[in-house]
Amino acid sequence: GAVVSQHPSWVICKSGTSVKIECRSLDFQATTMFWYRQFPKQSLMLMATSNEGSKATYEQGVEKDKFLINHASLTLSTLTVTSAHPEDSSFYICSARPGSPATQYFGPGTRLLVL
Amino acid sequence: GENVEQHPSTLSVQEGDSAVIKCTYSDSASNYFPWYKQELGKRPQLIIDIRSNVGEKKDQRIAVTLNKTAKHFSLHITETQPEDSAVYFCAASNDMRFGAGTRLTVKP
Numbered sequence: 464g465a466v467v468s469q470h471p472s473w474v475i476c477k478s479g480t481s482v483k484i485e486c487r488s489l490d491f492q493a494t495t496m497f498w499y500r501q502f503p504k505q506s507l508m509l510m511a512t513s514n515e516g517s518k519a520t521y522e523q524g525v526e527k528d529k530f531l532i533n534h535a536s537l538t539l540s541t542l543t544v545t546s547a548h549p550e551d552s553s554f555y556i557c558s559a560r561p562g563s564p565a566t567q568y569f570g571p572g573t574r575l576l577v578l
Numbered sequence: 579g580e581n582v583e584q585h586p587s588t589l590s591v592q593e594g595d596s597a598v599i600k601c602t603y604s605d606s607a608s609n610y611f612p613w614y615k616q617e618l619g620k621r622p623q624l625i626i627d628i629r630s631n632v633g634e635k636k637d638q639r640i641a642v643t644l645n646k647t648a649k650h651f652s653l654h655i656t657e658t659q660p661e662d663s664a665v666y667f668c669a670a671s672n673d674m675r676f677g678a679g680t681r682l683t684v685k686p
Contacts, residue, residue, distance in 0.1 A: 497674055506679045507622065507667065556621060558674070566612065567674055569621040 465491045467559045469570030476547055477578055484542045484573045486557030492537035493559035497567065498530075501554040513540050547577040580605045580670050584677025592685050597658050599680045601668035602650040608671035611644060611651045616665045616679075625666075626653070658684045 466489040476482050486496055495514050499507040511527075513519040513534035521527045531543040540559075544551055556572040581604040591597050601611075609630040614622035628635045628642045628651065635642050641654040651670075655662055663684045668677045 507676045509675050512674075560674075565610075566624055566627060569614075569623075571621050 465489075465559075465561070465566075465568045467493075467557065467568045467570040469557055469573055471573060472571060473574040473576075475576045475578065478548055479546055482544045482547055482575060484544075484555055484557075484575075486540045486542070486559065486570050488538045488559040488561075488568070491559075491561045493540075494537065494562060495560045496534055496540040497558045497560070498532060498540075498542050499556045499558070501556060501572075507556065510542075544575065547575070549577045551575065552577045580608055580675055582668060582670050582675055582677045584668055584680060586680060587678060588681045588683070590683045590685065591658055593658060593660060595658055597653075597655045597662070597682055597684075599653045599666055599668070599682070600650060601652070601670070601677050602648075603670035604649065605671055606646075606649065610671060611642070612669050613642060613653045614667045614669070614676075616667065618664075622667060655682075658682075660684050660686050 468487045470485045497512055498510045500510055501507050509522050510525045511519045511521045511532050513532050515534050515537050519532040529545055534540040554572050554574050557570045558567040560567040584601045612627035613625050615625045616622040626637050626640050626642050628644050639656045644651040665679045665681050667679050
């Protein structure tokens, strides 16, 4: 099946710093990538949808200036958590989809801990 | 966007029994319905999906049924095994919002 990688797998940072997470589709071109946040024992909450070469579409309640998304190529999307705070600590997971409607493939996730 | 509701939130069954998880959706234009399994600390994995032009799809012990009129679809797992224990998520349409999830526990 299709492979999606995510880097880093975990990160610990100080409050106020920015953290960048990369999501790559390794063996297919992803026209659309999704970013989710998952708190312990909760569902996957969609944060934003990004299409290559255009601005991301953010879900209601997600601050676009805090969670910067760049989908610069058909195989790479990045999520930058700016000025991170302890409440941003979570499991961030991306997914990529080659077309629509089509199966989406998930990355392994990034566990972020903000101290 | 699509609104997906999933029930039950937790489900405990004895090994060998069947398990059924149901989801309802709001947008009648939705045409793609996947089910994902997520084990603790791991990424969700697609286990089965169905498109709106069929009413049922089966893959060994797993099946999905779709009722477009009522706007609901269900995951059926037969002959459950302890390794089926996980959280299962449904989604509808292309904007990929997930249901709240069902924690399935299969007791040996």
